[in-house]
Amino acid sequence: MLQQYAIIGIFLLGAVGTAVGSIVVNWLVRPKPEPKGDKRATYECGLETIGPTWVQFKARYFLYALVFLLFDVETIFLYPWAVGFQELGFLAFVEMMIFIGILALGLWYAWKEEGLKWL
């Protein structure tokens, strides 16, 4: 049993060693003068960013996303319920109405608190 752990241990050492080793080797073989000019520019896409990159997004996006999610989830549950409506019976109907009611309350709340208004 201990030997099995030893294997894991060797594996761990190997994994860590590879990762650390590659960084160390990189650091050793890199050109020593500090990089400058184009070398420090962002290189993924062609365009330079305009202004600071840490801009604040409008929180409204998230509110919309949340309200959207509300309907999304509702739909996901409504479909199977509608398909099996005949077999599920009255209790399922009541349950679904409660579910829709709670969701509707959420929508009402978002509406009333002016969550749907774009400011």
Add this chain to the structure above:
Amino acid sequence: MANLYWIPKAWLIPLLPALAFPFIAFITRKARGLSALTAILAIGVSLVISLGVLWEVIAHGITMDNPVEYSTVWLQIPQLLKIEAGLLIDPLSAVMLLVVTLVAFLVEIYSIGYMEDDPGFSVFFAYLSLFGASMLGLVLANNYFMIYFFWELVGLCSYLLIGFWYHRAEAARAGFKAFVVNRLADFGFLLGFFFLFIIFHTFNFRELAAAIPAYHNVGLLTVAALLVFTGPIGKSAQFPLHVWLPDAMEGPTPVSALIHAATMVAAGVYLLARAYVLFASLPNVMLVVAYVGGFTAIFAATIAIAQRDIKRILAYSTISQLGYMVMAMGVGSMTAGIFHLTTHAFFKALLFLAAGSVIHALHEQDIFRMGGLYKDMKVTTVTFIIGALALAGIPPFAGFWSKDEILAAAYHNGFLGLYILGTLVAFLTAFYMFRLIFITFFGERRAGLHGHESPPVMTIPLGILALLSIFAGFVGTPFTARGFSTFVYYAAPHEVEPDYMVMALSTLVALAGIALAWWLYGRPSDLPERLKESYRWAYNLLWNKFYIDEFYLWIYRRIFWGLAEAFHWHDRHVVDGLWDGVGDVTRASGQKLRYLQTGNLQTYALVFFTAVVVIALWMAGMGGMIR
């Protein structure tokens, strides 16, 4: 048992004074009259309930063998510890309840007059209420833990009330002394019943009573019993821990009457009665109890002969009488001990209150500065003499019957030496009491002090107590059918046989004592002075109470202080150094450890993960080991 009315309400008896205490302390403190009224009302209702309880105990045939017990678990740790809170009502506690509430009630009424001009009037009544509550709780307790709790509480009240006039250095010191001596004894008591708990796993009196006779490790039980007995030695002021009681007279006189004569000091005797199974099963311990009691009785009586302070004489008399009670317990007659406790509570409270009346009038406690008071204070004089006759054991006063029962028990149970000693004490008692009376109330006015009779609020309680001192003994005379001995008893109820020899002898010696007192002090004579001169050494020995206090002081100064110095040095340089070090290290490590808390979120996450990884590795390693 279905139609009991009063007994189920017994829990109210200690509760009412207990409620009166905070009520007075916080609400009516400024209103003196209201404070007194609250206290008296509370103890008065308790008195009524106690009467009801006693009546029902008699009427419903509740005996020592089938008491009523109410109990609830107070604190429980399964399998380890169970502490109950409960009431045990049997004839013993019923009698005690009545004695305590009655005396407390009368003393509180008396205190209205006695404490009239005191600025601490309300506080005094608050303390008295607290004392009443604690004492009644002690009486009703159904287990050792609870009795110990109240035992400490009455001790605390006693401390507070002895030092009530705390601005007087003497009073403060006396309170401190009482506290320290009692703590010493209480510690033994605590150890004792913890021993019992370790052996039997219960604190409950009845469960212990059932278990003790079947237990055979006599050695261990003897240790436990002796330790328990240290409690009464301290609280009931038995030799050698009697030294606190005379000093306790520094407290106000009603306190001396209630706490240091009638009730609290009798708690030790009560505890012996409660724990009687334990003692009765150990003849050797009984012997110790009997001789400690007997020695205390004669020892204190001899000291009383030479004292000059009216309250101190009564205090030594109390110690002596408590010795009688403890001796009664030791010679195997619990009935006689409790009977004497009851009658003594009445006549000693009476004596103290009457002495208080004198002090109230003269502001003087030295009897040789008094004299001829009977002209000014008729009621006080008469009641004091009644009390003294009861104490001296002159028939048909209460003290005669109870003291006689103790002497008869000693005689019939084969303690001839203790019987003779007891009879001698009876002689001494009669002598020092009437010495006190002849000097104080008769003869000429020595220091030109004029008395005046106290107000009715003080004399009426005196009258009631005087009646009780005359008649209370009749419940237990050998001629009373189904008397006290068939009510409060150990093992089996029994009728007391009249022993005319014992009766006659004790009466004769008492009369002889009175006669001697009259011969020496009742007529103008220089005989006492001449005796004092020719037996100087004996007088000094008695006057200085056998130098016991000095002896303790010497021990305290030489040995304890020496030890204390050594300990002090040790504490300073070793323990303190150590603890200071610990404290410094603790504080410093707190300071250091707080830097772990950087406020940096990434650090927190890192710590979290590192911890998980470390634990995983550790557990994996441990898992490997276990396999």
Add this chain to the structure above:
Amino acid sequence: MVNFGLLYMEIATAALGLMLLAWGLLVPKRERQGIAYLTAAGLLALLALAWCTRGAAGTVLPGYTIDLYSIYFKSLFLTAAFLATICSFDYVAKMGFNQGEYYALLVFATLGMMVLATSGELITLYLGLELMAITFYILVAYRLDDPKSAEAGIKYLLLGALSSAILLYGFSLIYGTCGSTVLREIGKRISSGQADFALLLGLIFVIAGFSFKVTAVPFHMWAPDVYEGAPTPITAFLSVGSKAAAFAALIRILFLGFDNQAFLWLPLVTVLSVLSMVLGNLVAIPQKNVKRLLAYSSVAQGGYLLLGIVSASLLGIGAILYYAMIYVFANMGAFMAATAFYNNDRSDEIKDYAGLARRAPLVAAVMLFSVASLAGIPPLAGFPGKLYLFSSVVARDYSYLWLALLGLLMSAVSVYYYLQIVKAMYTGNPAPQKGALQVSRGMEVAMLLVLGILFFLGIYPTPLTNYAFKAGETLFMP
């Protein structure tokens, strides 16, 4: 057929929360003070309901059983929520917005705790945990005007997510090994004494995840920052409710699911307990801020509670239940006093408490007796609690005596820092311009209630003891 009737407590709580939301919409914004009273009344009614139906028992679903254990914890949460609500009256009114949401979230957090404490199945349990956690993320960041509150919210959210991730990973490993998420089923499927590495890892992750919630060292790092930044009533509720709920679930998991793996988790829990007691108490000493001090004290209290798990006995479980309830009152009392002070002086610094005893005797007394109870000084309720906890450890095995002694020693240390507050309150001089504290009537009543309970249960703990031990017993019933 699922017996929905047994879910009455959860349904009623959810209904109360939804009702509060709807109520908030119906009344005009200015007149929403009433919502606070409605919440308090509703919670009190639920508490009464829980007490009246404490005999209810039954299984809703295989992993969701109503028993006295769950009802005890529900009462505990409701009590805490009730006191937190009363504590919030002035505090929230002064913040001046969205009161309806605040109280509704409080109720939903309570619902989450209830589910967490009742569930005997990992997924439902997780649902409850997240409901509780997410509402708390919002509540912690509720003081929009205060950057500290926002910081606390973000920290709590991120670290909470981290702990949830670990916890879920643990759950998945357990499910993967045992093939069931129902705790009793897991308990049956693990053959005794045999440990599987994946299962062990899962167990470690689960304990780590819950240690985060109970603020056991070294998973406590979030607590001081979050406690300091959050609105004070929320701090109070977080420190008692969330902790108790996590304990309820952890006890269930360990004793129902992993009882025969005790040889593995016992050492781990012991170490966590020791670290929490030592570190929590030591680091509390140099604190200058009342809320931070109470945060570290709460870490230490978590350590004491873990002792009950170490004892692995009915006595220990009962002790945890008892102590958790006492902890609600003592901690809530301390935070109530802190809230009352903050409402007036806008400060949580210990040095500003100087002379509080003269400015507000009741507030100072509540603080005094609450911290005295936390320290375990008789005759306050904390004393029997600690007595039970410590003796449960000793009763397990005398070789654990050192652990009880360590707890005792650390309790002694705790007296030192608690006394710092007391010293400031009773010996310091108040700044001359400071007058008497304005405390609302509701708060005063709640404070007196807390004081009364702390004393009553300190002098006569048996009623609660019996209840707690009976509740603990039901956990072990098949």
